[in-house]
Amino acid sequence: MLMQLHKVHGSGNTFYIFETTDEKSMDWSKLGVWLCQKDNLGGADGLLLVAPSKKGLAKMRVINADGSEASMCGNGLRCVARYICEKYNVSKAYIETMKAVLMVQKEPSIFEGIPTYSVEIAPVSFDLVSLPMLYKNKQQIRNEIIEEFADDISFTAVSVPNPHLIGIVRSDKIANTHHQESLSSTLNGDNEYCQDGVNVSYVYPMDEDSIYVRTYERGVGFTNACGTAMTASALVSSIEGVVSASKVTVYNPGGFVQCHVHHNAGNYVLKLIGNATFVAELELSTEKEWLWQSVKETDEQKAYESLITYAETKTAYLFI
Numbered sequence: 001m002l003m004q005l006h007k008v009h010g011s012g013n014t015f016y017i018f019e020t021t022d023e024k025s026m027d028w029s030k031l032g033v034w035l036c037q038k039d040n041l042g043g044a045d046g047l048l049l050v051a052p053s054k055k056g057l058a059k060m061r062v063i064n065a066d067g068s069e070a071s072m073c074g075n076g077l078r079c080v081a082r083y084i085c086e087k088y089n090v091s092k093a094y095i096e097t098m099k100a101v102l103m104v105q106k107e108p109s110i111f112e113g114i115p116t117y118s119v120e121i122a123p124v125s126f127d128l129v130s131l132p133m134l135y136k137n138k139q140q141i142r143n144e145i146i147e148e149f150a151d152d153i154s155f156t157a158v159s160v161p162n163p164h165l166i167g168i169v170r171s172d173k174i175a176n177t178h179h180q181e182s183l184s185s186t187l188n189g190d191n192e193y194c195q196d197g198v199n200v201s202y203v204y205p206m207d208e209d210s211i212y213v214r215t216y217e218r219g220v221g222f223t224n225a226c227g228t229a230m231t232a233s234a235l236v237s238s239i240e241g242v243v244s245a246s247k248v249t250v251y252n253p254g255g256f257v258q259c260h261v262h263h264n265a266g267n268y269v270l271k272l273i274g275n276a277t278f279v280a281e282l283e284l285s286t287e288k289e290w291l292w293q294s295v296k297e298t299d300e301q302k303a304y305e306s307l308i309t310y311a312e313t314k315t316a317y318l319f320i
């Protein structure tokens, strides 16, 4: 069999997209692990499976680099949004995900020459049971010092719906990854708090409408960006008054996105807007062993490099 794949990224969070008519036709976890190996064309952060849906124009499933399946992927959904909108020649669609049918839409370019899409991020819950996460007998962790994690970071636990631990930090915890890597490795290993692991993000407030977010992703490790994490970080920053705007620019190691966050009496409306860059089209034969038959790079990454350069001018001071 010859499989047609797209290599794509949202804010530098890199994925393969494969569309299937039969979800039962392959071990997607095994394929995802193989595709994401760093010595295999540079690897990726995950596999996005596009399949038929009775609830939307298509269904998206998310396989992490370690083969685990996640309930949601914000950067990936923007790329699937572009794939589906271009396939059906529409500018808006509804995509079925594990826990919600989400609206996606083509948007004006976030930066010159950058294909841009928005995606709804839902459902949202601050209840620890939704992650799941255990901490003493608490029902929620909301902007609190957790002494077992750190004595100078205020953490919030939230699911969107994949699990996130959001820490608002001072510059010393952004300047290097040591503390974040140690805590993330603990919470994604054998531990008493997060049985299924958790995405861990450190958030540095830049000004009243922008933050910097670095994420250690469950099932992957540090990535250039995590869309659900950036959106969750913008929501937490808005709720806790770290930013005053409802439209938050979120800078990250892979560039920047826009997060629109509205919250009122426990109701949350979240939208993630950013690039959907297609970097290559590939053919994979799966007869005996998996072999690449062709790799055709697009010219889209060059335009994206300009966005990265712009973002770096805004955040370079954090790493001096």
Ligand SMILES: N[C@@H](CCC[C@H](N)C(=O)O)C(=O)O
Pocket: 013, 046, 062, 064, 069, 070, 071, 072, 073, 074, 075, 076, 162, 163, 199, 217, 218, 219, 220, 225, 226, 227, 228, 229
């Ligand atoms: N990078 C994705 C999130 C992918 C899933 C995550 N690693 C998890 O296991 O929850 C995003 O852009 O949201």
